[in-house]
Amino acid sequence: MRRGQPRPTLRGLRVRIGGASRVFLRDQPLAAAGGLLVLLLVGVALAAPRLAPFDPYELHVDRKFAAPSREMLLGGDQLGRDVLSRLLFGARISLYVGLTSVGIGVSLGALVGVLSAYAGGLTDLVVQRLVDALMPFPPIVLGLAMMGVLGSSIHNVVLALVIVLMPGAARTLRAQTLGVVGQEYVQASIALGGGTWRLIGHHILPNVMGTYIVLATMTIGHAIVAEASLSFLGVGVPPDVPSWGAMTTAATLEHAARGPWLAVYPGLAISLVVFGFNLLGDGLRDVLDPRLRG
């Protein structure tokens, strides 16, 4: 497919990426804004220890429900911990869970989808029935059940999300792969004696890569919300870990009157970050995978 084109050089690649990002900025301003939000999240997550004014775990007994002040910009929580510091460190939890669960879950699911579509026959049938059997579980219910058995820890959250995310990715990538395999040039390549790996590596992967990238980007947002929801319900990360979801738990009815700020900031942070990933994913879809465009 790429034959006849000059081999890409590093300089050429740089020019192409530079040009592509300029075009992306011009044509997809919303997506660029989303990318900025994502970069902000990464920046905050990396710099949290430098930015945070307090230790996020440190209890200040005299500051329980302290109103926002010059010293504690976003106030204190029900145990007197600094909300701003916990918010900044919370970016690390969200980013970690989002990247690892999607990196493993969506990639494994995608691999299963591609191989299942390529293998066809009985393998495909069995794999698809398994995917069918996983689809009717609402992610939050499946996640809850698994966390209930596994016990709260950040690694268990990732494990649960990997299992939750796999079937959707497998289904999407399988459909894409079937579309590619049906194309005439792929059939031609098979007729010419192209081997399995040549087919997968040269024809299928390049063609489903766009879908994979878009799906992964969008799913990071879902995964972040899922972690926050599980932690909100008390079965995600352990309660002392500064997760945005767990921080919102403190803001339910019990404390509604005493610390309204507890409800606002963590939820706002999640929404902004997920909004960023969704905008970016939407823009990437327009660029990389016009077939999916709405």
Added chain:
Amino acid sequence: MWRYVAKRLALFVPTLLLVSLVIFGIIHVLPGDPAVLLAGGAEGLAGASAEKLAAVRQKLGTDQPLHWQYTRWVAGLVRGDLGTSFVYGTPVIDDLRARFPVSLQLAVMAFVVAHLIALPLGCLSAVRRNSVFDYLARVATIAGVSVPYFWLAVLIVYGLVRVFGWLPPLGYQAIWEEPWTNLQQLVFPALALGAADAAFVGRLTRSAMLDVLREDYVRTARAKGLADGSVVWRHAMKNALLPVATVSGWSFGRLMGGTVITEAVFLVPGMGSLLLDGLSRRDFPLVQAIVLLVAVVVLVVNLAVDLVYAWLDPRIRYA
């Protein structure tokens, strides 16, 4: 059509079996022993002697081989026995009978809320493509998809408490007994749950509508001089609703799942709060039954959607 229905129904049974196997697998294969918790209480393993553990395992039936436990569970299911609570020793079905209608009503109300917002928004957005309205609606729906259920629910509770100094009456009254109290109890949870889903369905409605508006028959309708309204509502809308219906089926599943969160925030005594309760007590028969029930509801709704879809669109049943 009947052949299609028969085919779908025949596929339903093996899917159900696989679904039950998945639930059973998750509960029993993942590490974690309920007997330890039940025998040891708060101290964990330290509080449980080996004899006590063995006795508890025998009582729960978890000392049997896995395949035997699974067969017994499924055999019970077929007879309508959902299992016996580890903690209370009562049949799980008694609890579900009280709790399930609450969550179902909540999910149905949220579903109505979501579609009342989503359908007009998506259609109008597609018809006025690239207008200010469309642009705002698109940003609003992406933002809506990004807001977590639980945050919206918490914000609504806060708004009610702080602005109006009012809280929905606690508990649950059946709608045919106390309709007014029932609505007060469930309208706000349904709003919180439905609003987030409205964004999702709205986005799909827009793209489905855009696809249809590009079709030849819509151009023909316009070319023969039909009024704009007639083209949009009679020709485009009907066809655009088909793909939306499929997504709505899955959206109902998401809403059933979302009730867990909304019920926790609004303290609604539904199946979701029962699930959380069951999890915290490691009452696995209860958890197993609830997860299975939710999955079955989702499967049935989607089967119904598919059948209606096939009935409306002959291309599906002959494919």
